[in-house]
Amino acid sequence: MRVLVTGAAGFLGGELLRRLTGVHEVLALDSRQGVEAAHWLVGDLADPKLVGDAERLAPDALVHLATVPGGAAEQDPALAWRINVEAGQELVTRLAARRAGLRVVFASSIAVLGALEGAVDDQTPLRPRLLYGAHKAIMEAWLGTLSRRGDIEAVSLRLPGLVARPRGPSGMKSAFMSDIFHAALAREPFVAPVGPGATMWLMSSARGADNFVHALTVPVREPFAFTLPAVRASMGELAAEIARQAGSDPAQISYRPDAGLEDDFGRYPPLAARFAREQGFEDDGDLASLVASALATIRETRT
Amino acid sequence: MRVLVTGAAGFLGGELLRRLTGVHEVLALDSRQGVEAAHWLVGDLADPKLVGDAERLAPDALVHLATVPGGAAEQDPALAWRINVEAGQELVTRLAARRAGLRVVFASSIAVLGALEGAVDDQTPLRPRLLYGAHKAIMEAWLGTLSRRGDIEAVSLRLPGLVARPRGPSGMKSAFMSDIFHAALAREPFVAPVGPGATMWLMSSARGADNFVHALTVPVREPFAFTLPAVRASMGELAAEIARQAGSDPAQISYRPDAGLEDDFGRYPPLAARFAREQGFEDDGDLASLVASALATIRETRT
Numbered sequence: 001m002r003v004l005v006t007g008a009a010g011f012l013g014g015e016l017l018r019r020l021t022g023v024h025e026v027l028a029l030d031s032r033q034g035v036e037a038a039h040w041l042v043g044d045l046a047d048p049k050l051v052g053d054a055e056r057l058a059p060d061a062l063v064h065l066a067t068v069p070g071g072a073a074e075q076d077p078a079l080a081w082r083i084n085v086e087a088g089q090e091l092v093t094r095l096a097a098r099r100a101g102l103r104v105v106f107a108s109s110i111a112v113l114g115a116l117e118g119a120v121d122d123q124t125p126l127r128p129r130l131l132y133g134a135h136k137a138i139m140e141a142w143l144g145t146l147s148r149r150g151d152i153e154a155v156s157l158r159l160p161g162l163v164a165r166p167r168g169p170s171g172m173k174s175a176f177m178s179d180i181f182h183a184a185l186a187r188e189p190f191v192a193p194v195g196p197g198a199t200m201w202l203m204s205s206a207r208g209a210d211n212f213v214h215a216l217t218v219p220v221r222e223p224f225a226f227t228l229p230a231v232r233a234s235m236g237e238l239a240a241e242i243a244r245q246a247g248s249d250p251a252q253i254s255y256r257p258d259a260g261l262e263d264d265f266g267r268y269p270p271l272a273a274r275f276a277r278e279q280g281f282e283d284d285g286d287l288a289s290l291v292a293s294a295l296a297t298i299r300e301t302r303t
Numbered sequence: 304m305r306v307l308v309t310g311a312a313g314f315l316g317g318e319l320l321r322r323l324t325g326v327h328e329v330l331a332l333d334s335r336q337g338v339e340a341a342h343w344l345v346g347d348l349a350d351p352k353l354v355g356d357a358e359r360l361a362p363d364a365l366v367h368l369a370t371v372p373g374g375a376a377e378q379d380p381a382l383a384w385r386i387n388v389e390a391g392q393e394l395v396t397r398l399a400a401r402r403a404g405l406r407v408v409f410a411s412s413i414a415v416l417g418a419l420e421g422a423v424d425d426q427t428p429l430r431p432r433l434l435y436g437a438h439k440a441i442m443e444a445w446l447g448t449l450s451r452r453g454d455i456e457a458v459s460l461r462l463p464g465l466v467a468r469p470r471g472p473s474g475m476k477s478a479f480m481s482d483i484f485h486a487a488l489a490r491e492p493f494v495a496p497v498g499p500g501a502t503m504w505l506m507s508s509a510r511g512a513d514n515f516v517h518a519l520t521v522p523v524r525e526p527f528a529f530t531l532p533a534v535r536a537s538m539g540e541l542a543a544e545i546a547r548q549a550g551s552d553p554a555q556i557s558y559r560p561d562a563g564l565e566d567d568f569g570r571y572p573p574l575a576a577r578f579a580r581e582q583g584f585e586d587d588g589d590l591a592s593l594v595a596s597a598l599a600t601i602r603e604t605r606t
Contacts, residue, residue: 081392089384114451123426126444127451127525134448138441141429145437148417148430222430 001103002027003216004054004095006045007065009034011166012107015209015297016063024216027057030066046087055094061103061216062095064088070111070132070264072171077131084135089142096152104143105215106156108225110201112137113158115263121272122226130173130264140225147224155215156225157281160201161265162208164294166301174265177202180239180253181294184246195257196236198266203230204293207284218279229273229283231290235266241291304406305330306519307357307398309348310368312337314469315410318512318600319366327519330360333369349390358397364406364519365398367391373414373435373567375474380434387438392445399455407446408518409459411528413504415440416461418566424575425529433476433567443528450527458518459528460584463504464568465511467597469604477568480505483542483556484597487549498560499539501569506533507596510587521582532576532586534593538569544594 001024007013008028017036020026028034029041029050039057043050045066066083073080088106096102111133112126128134136158143154161174164181176193177200183190203211211228233241235255243250257266273281284290304327310316311331320339323329331340334347342360346353348369369386376383391409399405414436415429431437439461446457464477467484479496480503486493506514514531536544538558546553560569576584587593 077396086389093380123428125426125526128444128448129451131448134445137444137448141431141440141444142437145431145434145440148432223428 001025001061001216002057002059003061003063004029004057004059005063005065006030006091007067007107010065012162012205012208012212013065015205016065016212019209019213027054027059029054045091046082051091051094054091055098058098059095059102060099061105062092063105063212063216064091065107067107068132069171070130071173073132073135074130080131080135084132085138088139092143092146092152096146100151102152103216104152104154105212106139106143106154108136108140108156108158109133110158110160110227110268112140113227116267116269119270119272120227122223122275144224147220148222153220154224155218155220157211157215158225158227159208160203160228160230162205163202163290164205164298173261176261177238177265181242181298183252184242184248185295185298187248187252189252189254192235192239192253192255193258193261194235194266195255195262196234196239198235198257198262199232199268200235200238200265201230201232201268201271202238202290203228204284204290204297206293206297207282207290211281214280223275226275227271227273228276228281230271231284231287232268232271233287237287238291241287242295245288245291245295304328304364304519305360305362306364306366307332307360307362308340308366308368309333309394310370310410311340313368315465315508315511315515316368318508319368319515322512322516330357330362332357348394349385354394354397357394358401361401362398362405363402364408365395366408366515366519367394368410370410371435372474373433374476376435376438377433383434383438387435388441391442395446395449395455399449403454405455406519407455407457408515409442409446409457411439411443411459411461412436413461413463413530413571415443416530419570419572422573422575423530425526425578447527450523451525456523457527458521458523460514460518461528461530462511463506463531463533465508466505466593467508467601476564479564480541480568484545484601486555487545487551488598488601490551490555492555492557495538495542495556495558496561496564497538497569498558498565499537499542501538501560501565502535502571503538503541503568504533504535504571504574505541505587505593506531507587507593507600509596509600510585510593514584517583526578529578530574530576531579531584533574534587534590535571535574536590540590541594544590545598548591548594548598
């Protein structure tokens with residue numbers, strides 16, 4: 001199968017490319033070239049020429065990771081709309097016109113859910129508050145409609161907080177969930193912008209990439225968009241487990257909660273991701289396994 | 304209140320303008336000029352200059368009726384996306400930037416629901432199959448997010464089949480629901496493209512316009528998009544009631560069901576539009592009142 005991966009130079013893209021290379025023919029698209037994959041398409045996702053190049057290569061599947069993330073979208077709403085909605089819609093439309101039944105695996109986000117009250121399941125209505133969450137909900141709706149019509153086969157995976165992203169500015173408002181891992185390994189103090197009782201849904205990037213690989217061949221059916229299972233943990237539990245496994249000093253972690261971040265990322269209730277589990281998508285099992293996976297990925301990337 | 308109405312030269316726009324004139328300051332926008340309202344903005348909704356003109360007039364409220372309807376959207380998906388999604392998004396964004404808390408009343412459609420099984424209520428998930436339905440669902444999601452953020456106050460009304468639209472090509476796949484009224488008044492034979500047992504959700508255009516007026520001042524709360532109540536009737540019941548009130552010969556009505564139209568428009572189950580009723584939105588009460596209202600509007604328009 002010929003698979004086009006957008007956002008391929010990102011950290012999740014990199015993990016995905018490693019898994020796909022040798023199994024599928026991989027076309028990698030991003031604004032900068034990453035290290036792996038045979039064929040790179042480098043440029044702006046909103047550039048018709050680049051999209052034309054991708055179209056001529058006639059992929060059988062699209063894994064659409066490229067996005068303007070939450071914080072960056074709030075900074076530049078017009079750019080975010082153009083990339084997250086218009087460019088994605090255009091890319092899918094053009095690829096689907098060439099390849100009937102195009103498999104589209106879309107990186108959606110739990111940001112589509114918005115503020116939550118009570119437990120979450122597959123029936124929870126979507127009430128995004130971040131522009132980013134609205135953009136993802138919009139793409140879910142569009143891809144679902146095209147799937148219902150038989151034009152494409154879409155699987156939109158709502159990702160929880162992925163750990164650990166690389167250090168440095170990512171435009172993600174949830175970057176703190178990853179930064180705490182790096183701080184522990186570097187024996188640096190870390191100030192968490194949410195309180196120890198803030199609850200999050202988390203997944204290791206390795207497990208995230210596994211789920212994307214699974215989505216390339218899973219039978220597609222309604223609902224075409226669903227929430228992935230995730231490990232639910234509080235910031236305090238996460239901090240303690242990271243310190244234990246990294247051998248760092250828990251006293252280096254302090255808390256200075258930001259009300260906005262707590263609202264957006266620190267109030268995730270229990271999650272029953274029944275549909276995703278039935279389809280064979282998995283979380284990391286427990287917090288210890290999740291932390292071990294995230295630390296292992298950081299250490300591998302360093303060497 | 305200064306109210307901008309798009310699609311103002313359409314049949315629903317005309318009914319709405321008659322109700323708003325004298326009560327509010329009305330700005331009317333459409334690709335051609337209608338007969339009423341003080342201030343017309345004529346041009347393409349996707350034209351930045353026209354949108355700029357509207358923006359400078361700083362409306363307090365937007366009633367967004369303009370759309371590329373179902374059948375026309377299937378004929379030209381790119382145009383429909385541009386008008387139904389991109390132009391709407393751009394217009395709302397620009398008006399909201401000038402007027403905090405802009406009231407936006409959006410003409411959504413029951414097409415957002417898609418194929419239905421069992422009764423419909425406010426929790427029924429959105430599974431559109433028509434591109435038009437997807438576009439409306441996308442706009443609902445966008446406007447809901449902006450409302451949740453406090454940028455605007457959106458009310459998205461999911462309209463059932465409105466009767467009676469004027470005769471002639473409208474780009475609506477559901478035009479047959481209106482054409483039967485005109486045929487009865489003209490004493491012409493009518494071939495229904497759905498069977499007599501096909502069930503529909505209907506509202507008179509007069510009641511539809513009343514509901515839009517109500518939406519301009521109703522308190523806004525979650526969910527910001529909801530299905531309007533409607534009279535549910537079969538094609539056979541509708542035909543009999545029209546013939547009775549119009550004094551036409553029921554034998555002039557015959558049936559030649561089209562499977563696609565039956566699927567899209569002829570399988571509407573019982574509807575409980577609880578949220579809309581609580582907010583004060585109403586249907587026509589019963590089939591006899593609905594038919595009387597539709598016939599009265601046609602007769603008024605003729606004179």
